[in-house]
Amino acid sequence: MRHQSSHSRKSWDFYFMDIAYMAATRATCPRRQVGAVLVQDRKLMGSAYNGAPAGVTDCYEGGCLLVDVYEKNAAGEIVQKQHCIRTIHAEQNLILFTDRAQRLGSTVYVTDSPCWTCANMLANSGIAEIVYHRPYEKDLEKVSRLLQEKGIGFRRLETYQPPRVHSERIGD
Ligand SMILES: [Zn+2]
Numbered sequence: 001m002r003h004q005s006s007h008s009r010k011s012w013d014f015y016f017m018d019i020a021y022m023a024a025t026r027a028t029c030p031r032r033q034v035g036a037v038l039v040q041d042r043k044l045m046g047s048a049y050n051g052a053p054a055g056v057t058d059c060y061e062g063g064c065l066l067v068d069v070y071e072k073n074a075a076g077e078i079v080q081k082q083h084c085i086r087t088i089h090a091e092q093n094l095i096l097f098t099d100r101a102q103r104l105g106s107t108v109y110v111t112d113s114p115c116w117t118c119a120n121m122l123a124n125s126g127i128a129e130i131v132y133h134r135p136y137e138k139d140l141e142k143v144s145r146l147l148q149e150k151g152i153g154f155r156r157l158e159t160y161q162p163p164r165v166h167s168e169r170i171g172d
């Protein structure tokens, strides 16, 4: 049996991002799977994913709950898109399921950079830093400005590679 040499030991950043990706496998919307974890002093304080409220029909059972939205594309044109609004976002669930004392000075690792609403909530949640992997381009610029104004760290793990996970749907 081969052992990895010590220089290839996983960094804390990659370790916690792996866990965020694992949490994302529990997401209940096929359009988007986001996972987030809360880390305080290198300890895992909570994990969350985007999903419908417990006990309520989710996207796998009832289909996505789509609404039309209008967004500017890269060329500055207004385009119509559809968003699924059935789920509570991972970052929001993370706030719902942790205590403020656990969030003070903590880091949120999240698979995707937060949307505007989540960033706004995280800015008021006591956390000190947000680390993400995939950029959510639509809100990235204004989210970045907000977090800078608030003094919350915001960085992307550029060289990170998510673990390969097989998706197997289970019934709960
Ligand atoms: Zn959905």
Ligand SMILES: [Zn+2]
Binding pocket: 089, 090, 091, 114, 115, 116, 117, 118, 119
């Ligand atoms: Zn969000």
